[in-house]
Amino acid sequence: MMKSKPILYSSVLLCVLLVAPSCSRFGGGGSDATPAMVSETVSKETREAELRNLAGEYIRQTGGEEDRGQVIKRNPYYYKEYSLYPEGASNLTVDIQEKESRTVPYVGQVEVSKQRFATRLHRKRDEASADSNFLRDTGTETITFELRSQRWVRVGSLFVAERTEELVNGEWVPAQEEVERTVAEEETDGNWFQRAWSSITGR
Secondary structure, three states, X not given: OOOHHHHHHHHHHHHHHHHHHHHHHHOOOOOOHHHHHHHHHHHHHHHHHHHHHHHHHHHHHHOEHHHOOOEXXXXXXXXXXXEEXXXXXXXXXXXXXXXXXXXXXXXXXEEEEEEEEEOOOEOOHHHHHHOOOOEEEEEEEEEEEEEEOOEEEEEEEEEEEEEXXXXXXXXXXXXXXXXXXXXXXXXXXXXXXXXXXXXXXXX
């Protein structure tokens, strides 16, 4: 009986050594949580800079007069449009919100001053192509990004016009027509144009 005790003690000790790592791995205070929290704390300092750079690239690619002569079709209308960012990416307002989501832990919104130039809506493509009378909307665009797999992804943008002007004798003056002033839908939807100019065309 005395010789069996060392074997028993050895068996108990072996079980303790095998179980202990499992407890530390699956317990609520496991060591795996600490590196993730530290990583998020460190990377949070660079998220705003990353978002600014990405928004700046979007502005550089989107803004410009290259599309001035391009006719856009949004059934049943045709029109021309282009955008400018007078301040470029030098004066961006960035807001990052943390979300209770594993797939999208952060949502970022970037606000930037914008001017959108667009002709009136036309039923015929030829009429839209010949129209060079642009109205100018000045306001703010809000670009929304989501952080997915540690990368910012643009998911949409929203432009809200504060005033609408037309070019008369080389000078921008308030537009004479009554234009509906509502918050625009996301730019990707394209519904804002139909609402914005419906009062002008009467269609």
